[in-house]
Amino acid sequence: MNKLVIFGVGLIGGSVALALKKAGAGTHIVGVGRSFESLQTAKNLGVIDSVETNIQAACKDADLILIAAPVAQTTAILQSIKPHLNTQTVITDAGSTKSDVLAAAKIVLGEQFNQFVGGHPIAGAEKSGVTAAKADLFVGKNVVLTPENLHNIQDDALQASNHAASHIRLSASALSENGDDLYGYRASKIARVADMWKTCGANVTEMSAENHDKIFAAVSHLPHLLAFALVDDIAKRPNAEQLFSFAASGFRDFTRIAGSHPEMWRDISLANKTALLSEITAFQTELTLVKNLLENNDGAGLLALFERASVARNAWAKNKQ
Amino acid sequence: MNKLVIFGVGLIGGSVALALKKAGAGTHIVGVGRSFESLQTAKNLGVIDSVETNIQAACKDADLILIAAPVAQTTAILQSIKPHLNTQTVITDAGSTKSDVLAAAKIVLGEQFNQFVGGHPIAGAEKSGVTAAKADLFVGKNVVLTPENLHNIQDDALQASNHAASHIRLSASALSENGDDLYGYRASKIARVADMWKTCGANVTEMSAENHDKIFAAVSHLPHLLAFALVDDIAKRPNAEQLFSFAASGFRDFTRIAGSHPEMWRDISLANKTALLSEITAFQTELTLVKNLLENNDGAGLLALFERASVARNAWAKNKQ
Numbered sequence: 001m002n003k004l005v006i007f008g009v010g011l012i013g014g015s016v017a018l019a020l021k022k023a024g025a026g027t028h029i030v031g032v033g034r035s036f037e038s039l040q041t042a043k044n045l046g047v048i049d050s051v052e053t054n055i056q057a058a059c060k061d062a063d064l065i066l067i068a069a070p071v072a073q074t075t076a077i078l079q080s081i082k083p084h085l086n087t088q089t090v091i092t093d094a095g096s097t098k099s100d101v102l103a104a105a106k107i108v109l110g111e112q113f114n115q116f117v118g119g120h121p122i123a124g125a126e127k128s129g130v131t132a133a134k135a136d137l138f139v140g141k142n143v144v145l146t147p148e149n150l151h152n153i154q155d156d157a158l159q160a161s162n163h164a165a166s167h168i169r170l171s172a173s174a175l176s177e178n179g180d181d182l183y184g185y186r187a188s189k190i191a192r193v194a195d196m197w198k199t200c201g202a203n204v205t206e207m208s209a210e211n212h213d214k215i216f217a218a219v220s221h222l223p224h225l226l227a228f229a230l231v232d233d234i235a236k237r238p239n240a241e242q243l244f245s246f247a248a249s250g251f252r253d254f255t256r257i258a259g260s261h262p263e264m265w266r267d268i269s270l271a272n273k274t275a276l277l278s279e280i281t282a283f284q285t286e287l288t289l290v291k292n293l294l295e296n297n298d299g300a301g302l303l304a305l306f307e308r309a310s311v312a313r314n315a316w317a318k319n320k321q
Numbered sequence: 322m323n324k325l326v327i328f329g330v331g332l333i334g335g336s337v338a339l340a341l342k343k344a345g346a347g348t349h350i351v352g353v354g355r356s357f358e359s360l361q362t363a364k365n366l367g368v369i370d371s372v373e374t375n376i377q378a379a380c381k382d383a384d385l386i387l388i389a390a391p392v393a394q395t396t397a398i399l400q401s402i403k404p405h406l407n408t409q410t411v412i413t414d415a416g417s418t419k420s421d422v423l424a425a426a427k428i429v430l431g432e433q434f435n436q437f438v439g440g441h442p443i444a445g446a447e448k449s450g451v452t453a454a455k456a457d458l459f460v461g462k463n464v465v466l467t468p469e470n471l472h473n474i475q476d477d478a479l480q481a482s483n484h485a486a487s488h489i490r491l492s493a494s495a496l497s498e499n500g501d502d503l504y505g506y507r508a509s510k511i512a513r514v515a516d517m518w519k520t521c522g523a524n525v526t527e528m529s530a531e532n533h534d535k536i537f538a539a540v541s542h543l544p545h546l547l548a549f550a551l552v553d554d555i556a557k558r559p560n561a562e563q564l565f566s567f568a569a570s571g572f573r574d575f576t577r578i579a580g581s582h583p584e585m586w587r588d589i590s591l592a593n594k595t596a597l598l599s600e601i602t603a604f605q606t607e608l609t610l611v612k613n614l615l616e617n618n619d620g621a622g623l624l625a626l627f628e629r630a631s632v633a634r635n636a637w638a639k640n641k642q
Contacts, residue, residue, distance in 0.1 A: 219568040228630040233607040235633035247540040262627035286554040306583035309549040312556035
């Protein structure tokens with residue numbers, strides 16, 4: 001990859017750039033963004049090779065464009081790119097929800113939509129901005145790619161295997177081997193994005209945008225909503241100050257994500273509304289189950305539920321180490 | 322305090338003993354427990370001064386008896402103490418729920434119930450047992466005392482002030498100043514327990530057992546139930562393995578308490594059933610509110626809720642530092 005253009009050189013974009021440099025990828029990395037000062041900082045820090053304020057010049061001969069700006073800017077960025085988009089350029093993004101991004105890309109890019117590959121790196125840090133960027137941010141982390149054209153194929157594969165992520169890792173090269181030109185063309189584009197993330201040390205998985213959004217509604221978006229809801233429920237009470245004064249380490253960890261960025265989570269919640277509503281409903285059912293066990297003094301039932309949860313949680317934590 | 326008897330020299334009991342020694346309290350500390358081997362370890366480590374297997378001998382001339390064994394043993398321990406209980410001895414405990422402990426103490430101790438002062442140190446550690454004990458476990462931590470006889474006075478005070486913990490810190494000395502012999506007698510007993518915890522570096526607060534149980538249902542027991550419920554909800558699904566494989570740091574912190582001891586949390590849940598059911602109902606109402614905001618695409622409403630929560634959570638975390 002000769003030329004990578006990053007829209008939004010913050011924590012994510014900056015860390016991709018640093019990781020590629022550390023890996024000796026030899027790619028020329030161009031930064032584009034709203035704040036010239038911030039881009040200049042990125043250049044001074046050696047994160048990017050050059051700053052470009054002209055979109056046409058930025059897009060010229062670009063192999064890959066990574067949109068790593070706040071998701072609310074995605075449509076506007078795609079619109080600014082569209083008139084200058086070379087047919088050999090691939091565009092990807094780093095947003096937390098994928099169905100909405102793909103829908104926006106489809107509308108803006110039209111017949112060039114097949115040059116777009118949705119992406120979601122599952123990595124972050126407490127701090128944001130290019131000064132927080134680091135070369136190892138993605139090492140061992142998951143990156144999910146959602147190449148919409150392969151949607152149906154992968155959902156079938158998922159249903160057939162009814163299994164874990166490893167089973168749906170239909171690699172781009174495997175798909176290209178079927179000899180279908182369309183898939184071959186798509187596969188090379190997907191591979192370009194996958195290669196970038198692999199060079200950053202990430203584990204790359206492909207799935208449909210719909211499946212991605214369902215998974216993250218369950219393991220990320222719902223927990224965030226529950227944490228926000230719990231803190232809000234307490235903060236609204238007349239004795240909130242007293243309640244908070246007795247909250248300890250369990251509360252601290254449980255509610256850490258309730259300190260997250262409100263605008264970002266409003267956007268994620270609305271973008272992933274359908275899957276999130278379905279998760280809330282499932283959780284309400286589970287909570288009613290717990291409530292019934294408690295109302296019936298069903299110690300054995302409560303113990304069984306707590307054991308299932310603690311075994312699963314501790315096994316998960318051990319695996320993640 | 323000349324003689325302290327600790328039933329259950331584990332993390333909590335052992336840490337109290339170490340803290341008193343570090344403070345140079347000069348108290349003779351006697352360990353009692355089911356495992357002679359564990360008590361011998363505590364003695365060899367210098368945590369306690371002597372091991373006593375005879376309950377009568379242990380109780381003789383004891384100024385204070387601290388029950389720090391698993392809560393399920395509390396009634397049996399109180400029954401073993403009762404026949405040997407000197408009128409000048411004070412008994413306290415370290416259980417996570419207080420109404421149930423006080424009810425048990427009332428039944429077992431009868432007219433000597435006024436020698437019992439409920440206690441709950443809000444401190445813990447990942448590991449348990451005397452080898453995990455440390456002298457600074459309670460430094461800066463809250464300890465709640467629930468002297469049942471003062472129940473009504475304190476609830477009135479709470480309602481009148483409608484305010485935070487500082488307002489219900491009716492110190493034992495302040496109460497004794499009203500010249501009432503009953504309160505004077507109780508106050509000296511409460512002061513003995515409070516002094517022990519203060520010597521350990523803790524912040525001591527008094528309140529009714531009912532109020533204690535309501536507070537901890539909100540800030541501790543409900544979060545535990547929600548974490549257990551979320552993990553169980555995911556673990557039961559056919560694609561659980563895939564879901565867990567994409568769970569990241571937000572999930573890790575949110576569910577840390579779902580790895581807690583199942584038996585302990587069954588016991589706490591059942592012991593604090595009334596307050597916990599009320600908290601579940603309140604949370605269900607809050608969750609329905611969030612769901613409605615989402616269903617109505619009410620971005621402003623979601624943002625307001627997330628902002629209330631994040632502001633409150635970050636202010637809490639800053640205060641705790």
